Amino acid sequence: MNLPTTMKALIQKHEGYSRVPDGSTLESLEPYVEEATLDLPPVTGRQVLVKVGLASINPSDVMFIKGLYGQPRVKGRPAGFEGVGEVVAAGEDAYARSLIGRRVAFATGTTNWGTWAEYAISEAPGCIPIEQGVRDEDAAALIVNPLTALAMFDIVKEEGEKAFVLTAAASQLCKLIMNVAREEGFRPIAIVRRDDQIPILEEAGAAHVLNEKAADFPARLKEVVKAEQPRILLDAVTGPLAAKIFATMGRGARWIIYGRLDDTQTPIPEPGQLIFMQKRIEGFWLTDWMRRAGAERRAGVITEAQKRFRDGRWSTDVTAIVPLADAIARVPGELAKPNGKVFIAP
Numbered sequence: 005m006n007l008p009t010t011m012k013a014l015i016q017k018h019e020g021y022s023r024v025p026d027g028s029t030l031e032s033l034e035p036y037v038e039e040a041t042l043d044l045p046p047v048t049g050r051q052v053l054v055k056v057g058l059a060s061i062n063p064s065d066v067m068f069i070k071g072l073y074g075q076p077r078v079k080g081r082p083a084g085f086e087g088v089g090e091v092v093a094a095g096e097d098a099y100a101r102s103l104i105g106r107r108v109a110f111a112t113g114t115t116n117w118g119t120w121a122e123y124a125i126s127e128a129p130g131c132i133p134i135e136q137g138v139r140d141e142d143a144a145a146l147i148v149n150p151l152t153a154l155a156m157f158d159i160v161k162e163e164g165e166k167a168f169v170l171t172a173a174a175s176q177l178c179k180l181i182m183n184v185a186r187e188e189g190f191r192p193i194a195i196v197r198r199d200d201q202i203p204i205l206e207e208a209g210a211a212h213v214l215n216e217k218a219a220d221f222p223a224r225l226k227e228v229v230k231a232e233q234p235r236i237l238l239d240a241v242t243g244p245l246a247a248k249i250f251a252t253m254g255r256g257a258r259w260i261i262y263g264r265l266d267d268t269q270t271p272i273p274e275p276g277q278l279i280f281m282q283k284r285i286e287g288f289w290l291t292d293w294m295r296r297a298g299a300e301r302r303a304g305v306i307t308e309a310q311k312r313f314r315d316g317r318w319s320t321d322v323t324a325i326v327p328l329a330d331a332i333a334r335v336p337g338e339l340a341k342p343n344g345k346v347f348i349a350p
């Protein structure tokens with residue numbers, strides 16, 4: 005395959021971690037990335053080079069470029085954790101070479117050569133060959149949220165209680181979870197901060213939708229928790245909101261924190277509940293789950309995610325697809341719009 009010698013990318017301006025606390029709202033890309041022309045990188049061993057079709061932008065990408073994610077930044081390297089594209093070159097590994105020419109959903113993990121670029125590097129095991137009938141928009145967002153949705157719903161199922169609580173419930177991730185939950189007869193209690201999301205989430209499978217900004221929120225929450233007895237709180241927000249919900253939940257409740265969309269401090273208003281009511285606070289990180297889950301379960305969630313997108317039970321809501329050259333100017337504005345994903349098209 006004839007490949008160019010250089011490529012365009014959005015590269016990181018900073019190294020390592022930041023000590024400045026910040027949230028996942030992106031006012032501007034300029035402090036963190038810049039457009040650059042790089043030499044096409046060589047790939048070795050199990051690595052593959054992917055010509056990127058679409059790259060998704062997740063809250064984790066924003067936290068990463070800000071230096072606030074679970075792995076350090078590498079200055080001068082492209083950002084972007086996941087995308088879809090065609091494998092155009094591979095290292096010596098036979099499986100990696102077998103992927104050449106395939107359309108794959110892929111994660112860049114720790115290769116330090118991300119998807120906000122014309123070409124990105126993935127490890128071959130981090131690539132999912134995509135079947136016909138799966139849209140590029142779904143394939144580009146097939147790993148981070150869908151696999152997390154299925155992995156976290158496993159936790160809900162294992163706990164056994166049909167009702168469970170979700171914060172930031174209008175997120176793409178929560179919509180995927182609620183779709184599965186409805187199918188399996190579970191009763192999601194969705195917490196949002198905009199009234200216009202209430203009908204959308206009722207449609208998506210929520211048994212109850214509560215607006216955290218409503219004056220009667222504490223009373224409604226108490227009422228719903230009493231009636232439904234949820235034991236799991238899947239929380240991407242943290243802060244005073246999640247603390248209040250957790251304190252309202254009953255004996256044995258588990259607060260599972262998987263995101264930190266509110267960057268204010270998170271109080272524990274009733275520490276005694278951890279002692280006397282067997283309540284627990286835990287974390288969830290897909291990267292860690294992928295290491296711990298057996299190969300069979302990992303393969304199971306990958307197959308299931310792709311099947312759900314192919315048969316239309318899942319679909320990624322798209323806010324905008326932004327050309328790489330316009331990303332710095334347009335991405336923050338597009339990300340500020342609710343209810344969909346923003347993609348970069350290199």
Ligand SMILES: NC(=O)c1ccc[n+]([C@@H]2O[C@H](COP(=O)([O-])OP(=O)(O)OC[C@H]3O[C@@H](n4cnc5c(N)ncnc54)[C@H](OP(=O)(O)O)[C@@H]3O)[C@@H](O)[C@H]2O)c1
Pocket residue numbers: 062063064148149152172173174175176177178197198240241261262263264265266267288289290291342343344345
């Ligand atoms: N731990 C893991 O392994 C893992 C894996 C995947 C995703 N995640 C996390 O899951 C969360 C959702 O990801 P996504 O890609 O599905 O997000 P998304 O589609 O971009 O949606 C984000 C949602 O968060 C809400 N939100 C943002 N800031 C908020 C705040 N301060 N208070 C309340 N709600 C707020 C937004 O509400 P509005 O609609 O009102 O703007 C929006 O509905 C993120 O935190 C992400 O980091 C974690």
